[in-house]
Amino acid sequence: MDFRYLGNSGLKISEITYGNWLTHGSQVENDVAKECVRAALDVGISTFDTADVYANTKAETVLGEALAGERRESLEIFTKVYWPTGPGGKNDTGLSRKHIMESINGSLQRLQTDYVDLYQAHRFDTETPLEETMTAFADVVRQGKALYIGVSEWTADQIREGHRLAQELNIQLISSQPQYNMLWRVIEDEVVPACEELGISQIVWSPIAQGVLTGKYQPGQPPPAGSRATDEKGGADFVKRFLRDDVLTRVERLRPIADEAGLTMAQLAVAWVLQNPNVAAALVGASRPEQVHENVKAAGVKLEPEVMTAIDEALGDVVERDPGKTEENAPQTRVA
Template identity: 75%
Template sequence: MEFRRLGRSGLSVSEISYGNWITHGSQVEEEQAHACVKAALDAGITTFDTADVYANTRAEAVMGRALAGQRRESLEIFTKVFWPTGPGGPNDKGLGRKHIMESAHASLKRLQTDYVDLYQAHRFDRTVPLEETMGAFADLVRAGKVLYVGVSEWSAEQITRGAELARELNIPLISNQPQYSMLWRVIESQVIPASEREGVSQIVWSPIAQGVLTGKYLPGQPPPAGSRATDESGKNFIARFLRDEVLERVQQLKPLAEGAGLSLAQLAVAWVLQNPNVASAIIGATRPEQVTENVKASGVKLDAETLAQIDKVLNGLVEYDPRLSG
């Protein structure tokens, strides 16, 4: 496993991190979830990402139990706040001070830790003054309950505003967590340049496009049983990629993966890591062997010819529209 610094901070993260959106607390039984986390630890992953909203707080609790007993200083534990949790009252969502503070303390209890290494605004909240949001984050940092602050799916303009406020408050805003893959490149034209200016790295989710870039979804055939496309929580995200035209082109990537000595999934994860602004790619898993296989993308360097051939195969199918970020 190789490691990268997150933003301009002194925090190092494993360039492949483990996330439990959709899986823990819903799609995967607890014993299997623990086995996946153990496989991640055995593979050298030290960075673990979750969120309070995943499985309506259950995913955080599973992660806390799975990591219990590990040396805390050897881990980077990330979580997020924004989406509704609990009964859905008027203050059970968003980035107001009350919700941030209450959510942070609840997350710490579920994760069985005194602090999180990175606390992320899961989306931008247009209904709350940004000064209130960043002020609440700053207080959590100063209380030692949060070491660093990040955001998720913020636009270039939102990242710029947030970073400016963070500097004024003297707190470290160091990351953005967007969707990014060979097929979904909406952050490239605006978000990444803004992030580079502000000292913010990307921690990317869905590097294998919800599983489409594994090649397991075949044109003209129904999705495999138990796959992301059959899960209520995930099928809306994957639907945009489940077109025969896309699935046919993905199959055409197989010779390129084989030429690089990789599986399709490994090629997809390695591809996002070629971007120097990407600090870590989040992988999820329903089986431990998926973790073991995907971490082999760490340290892979793809040559210019392979990258060009990938672009050629996917030409016309890639989404670049920056309006879809944030």
């Protein structure tokens, strides 16, 4: 496993980071989820990412149980706050001081830890003053409940303003967690340059485009049984944007490129995001331990310039690059 600094901090994280969105507490049984975490630890992954909203807090509980007994100082545990949790009451959502303070306490209890290494704003809250949000985050840091602050799916302008306030409050905002993969490159024109300037790294989710870049979805064919595209608990909604025949046909052109590089298509996809110097880690999930063992083989892989060019040529115009998609896909009002 290779390790990278997160932003301009002194914190090192594993460049393959284990994430439990859509798996722990919902898609797979708890014993299998724990086996996946054990597999991650066995291959050298030390960084684990979750969120209070995943399976409505159950994912944090499963991760906490899976990591119990491990040396805490050897781990980096990340979680997030924003989306509705619990019964979904009027203050059970957003980035208000009330919700942040209550959420960090709940997350720590479920994760069985005194602190998280990174506490992330899961989306931008348009209905709470950013000063209130950042002040609450600063207090969480000063109380020793989080070491660093991050954001997820914020625009470049939002990141700039959040970073300015973090500096005023003497806390470190060091990470951005956006969707990023060969097919979805909307952060490249605005978010990445802003983050490079500010000393912020990307921890990217969906590096294999919810499984599309593995090549398991074929043009003109129904999704394989048991795949994410058939998961009505949430996975199907996220993957459907890529399940167009023109996209799937282009993805098939990646197969010989992966073969030539001696990688599976999934490994090629994970390795591709790690070529971006502003990316500190690729988030990978797993519903089976063997998936962890396969994905981790992308760590430390260097793709030559001609391979990167071949990938661009194979995918052509099906790649989404519009930076406006970040704001377009964000909640415009607080979700209740």
